[in-house]
Amino acid sequence: xxxxxxxxxxxxxxxxxxxxxxxxxxxxxxxxxxxxxxxxxxxxxxxxxxxxxxxxxxxxxxxxxxxxxxxxxxxxxxxxxxxxxxxxxxxxxxxxxxxxxxxxxxxxxxxxxxxxxxxxxxxxxxxxxxxxxxxxxxxxxxxxxxxxxxxxxxxxxxxxx
Amino acid sequence: xxxxxxxxxxxxxxxxxxxxxxxxxxxxxxxxxxxxxxxxxxxxxxxxxxxxxxxxxxxxxxxxxxxxxxxxxxxxxxxxxxxxxxxxxxxxxxxxxxxxxxxxxxxxxxxxxxxxxxxxxxxxxxxxxxxxxxxxxxxxxxxxxxxxxxxxxxxxxxxxxxxxxxxxxxxxxxxxxxxxxxxxxxxxxxxxxx
Numbered sequence: 001x002x003x004x005x006x007x008x009x010x011x012x013x014x015x016x017x018x019x020x021x022x023x024x025x026x027x028x029x030x031x032x033x034x035x036x037x038x039x040x041x042x043x044x045x046x047x048x049x050x051x052x053x054x055x056x057x058x059x060x061x062x063x064x065x066x067x068x069x070x071x072x073x074x075x076x077x078x079x080x081x082x083x084x085x086x087x088x089x090x091x092x093x094x095x096x097x098x099x100x101x102x103x104x105x106x107x108x109x110x111x112x113x114x115x116x117x118x119x120x121x122x123x124x125x126x127x128x129x130x131x132x133x134x135x136x137x138x139x140x141x142x143x144x145x146x147x148x149x150x151x152x153x154x155x156x157x158x159x160x161x
Numbered sequence: 162x163x164x165x166x167x168x169x170x171x172x173x174x175x176x177x178x179x180x181x182x183x184x185x186x187x188x189x190x191x192x193x194x195x196x197x198x199x200x201x202x203x204x205x206x207x208x209x210x211x212x213x214x215x216x217x218x219x220x221x222x223x224x225x226x227x228x229x230x231x232x233x234x235x236x237x238x239x240x241x242x243x244x245x246x247x248x249x250x251x252x253x254x255x256x257x258x259x260x261x262x263x264x265x266x267x268x269x270x271x272x273x274x275x276x277x278x279x280x281x282x283x284x285x286x287x288x289x290x291x292x293x294x295x296x297x298x299x300x301x302x303x304x305x306x307x308x309x310x311x312x313x314x315x316x317x318x319x320x321x322x323x324x325x326x327x328x329x330x331x332x333x334x335x336x337x338x339x340x341x342x343x344x345x346x347x348x349x350x351x352x353x354x355x
Binding site (some may be wrong): 012023030033046048049052053055056057059062063065067079081086088099 | 188192194196199203209304305307310311313314318337338342343344345346347349352354
């Protein structure tokens with residue numbers, strides 16, 4: 001009697017399925033890590049842009065360049081800035097843009113909200129403003145990510161000198 | 162003569178097994194190599210980013226506290242009230258950002274500009290930088306917020322753009338990625354003196 005021993009169809013399909021699951025898990029893992037790394041890079045660039053913007057805004061307050069309270073409000077959508085662009089020689093590919101904005105500026109001292117925090121440390125004639133800025137950008141899944149910065153700035157300081 | 166039969170793999174079975182295992186091994190090796198290169202690239206990218214941010218923050222700090230600033234497109238100087246140079250910054254693609262003749266390096270965590278391995282493998286390179294006052298950069302006249310600022314403020318706000326290449330190979334002309342870093346710094350001393 002001639003018996004040919006071999007794998008059954010079920011065994012072969014099971015083996016192929018296990019290999020496929022392992023291979024796709026590895027591929028998915030790699031893709032997820034790459035996306036997360038890219039998200040971190042976007043966040044780094046967004047933070048750099050927001051910090052530059054907040055510093056500049058603080059400078060405007062410092063020299064009294066933003067008019068009287070209530071201060072100039074930004075457009076509803078904020079200001080558009082490019083936070084990341086993949087550069088290939090002179091071409092820019094994959095451009096990601098974000099919207100920077102700020103909340104209406106609050107006067108903190110000498111008599112405003114938060115005055116206690118400053119009245120001992122600064123000349124009580126100085127005005128202190130609370131500055132809240134934010135940046136919103138779309139990530140890979142087009143869900144918005146947001147970063148906030150909050151700082152205090154002595155206003156009109158240089159003008160008074 | 163007695164015919165003895167041994168239970169064993171045939172040549173075809175053995176060859177097939179070897180080929181399948183070889184393909185799986187090569188696949189795994191490829192995945193490992195790609196992951197390893199990616200990890201290495203990310204590590205070097207972070208190292209370069211840390212270095213550039215540290216150097217730019219150092220320059221920004223000098224600009225903020227300076228009595229006055231003197232700059233060209235390639236160097237920037239912090240001046241005291243007698244116009245003596247306190248700090249002078251230049252860029253050298255081989256040595257990195259130079260402060261008063263010595264390369265800037267971070268002490269904690271220790272990061273210094275080290276663009277090339279001993280065997281010639283190139284990791285990254287600082288290409289160039291552009292130092293300019295804000296009023297001379299067209300990018301800021303198209304942005305409502307920046308263009309709305311006063312002329313004197315824009316003249317005394319310094320924009321530093323630092324361009325770098327992440328090379329990760331042997332040929333500097335074929336970088337893996339081009340990177341850029343930016344600081345916008347207002348100089349109160351320069352504003353008062355202007």
